Amino acid sequence: MKKLQLPPQVLAAVRHTGQRASQTGRWFGSLALRGLNAVQEVLRAEVESGHARLVADFLADRALPAAKALLLERMTARLLLRLGLRGALLTNVAGWVLPFVLEKLLQAAQASGLLARLEANPTIAEALLHLDELRQRAARLIFPDGDTGAEVLAEAAATPAAALPMVPPRPTIPG
Numbered sequence: 001m002k003k004l005q006l007p008p009q010v011l012a013a014v015r016h017t018g019q020r021a022s023q024t025g026r027w028f029g030s031l032a033l034r035g036l037n038a039v040q041e042v043l044r045a046e047v048e049s050g051h052a053r054l055v056a057d058f059l060a061d062r063a064l065p066a067a068k069a070l071l072l073e074r075m076t077a078r079l080l081l082r083l084g085l086r087g088a089l090l091t092n093v094a095g096w097v098l099p100f101v102l103e104k105l106l107q108a109a110q111a112s113g114l115l116a117r118l119e120a121n122p123t124i125a126e127a128l129l130h131l132d133e134l135r136q137r138a139a140r141l142i143f144p145d146g147d148t149g150a151e152v153l154a155e156a157a158a159t160p161a162a163a164l165p166m167v168p169p170r171p172t173i174p175g
Helices: 008-048 052-059 065-083 087-111 114-119 124-142 154-158
Strands: none
Touching: 008 052, 008 065, 008 087, 008 124, 052 065, 052 087, 052 114, 052 124, 065 087, 087 114, 087 124, 114 124
């Protein structure tokens, strides 16, 4: 059996691309978390000011266009303050992070029964608890393995992948 040997330039490019992809993933993850926090702050502020019905209508996509525009403007402003970027890059990043976060938030709201509980005229404290639960569900959609606690061990990170032994497949028992 022939081993596939790649030139060192190709191996270096693959390694470099993998590093860039992992860095971009962490960067996007931090941006998505900041976006989720910005959206959560705006929704919490609306509920605390007595507009729980507006928040429920916004999450169910039944709010008036002017109310949607106002909430989206506040969310965008809050996200722009949190990002720490400048210029055109700031608005471009906010333009693709905020819709992604809102989509996941709306998916979490529709998949769980939180919309019905928010629309059932709860107290402000109950609405805030439901918003916190919605944030946790949306975070699980954005970061599916965020609460597993998985870590790369120091000795595993120091060992190159080529030096790891190959595990043979398990034999099947005829039955």
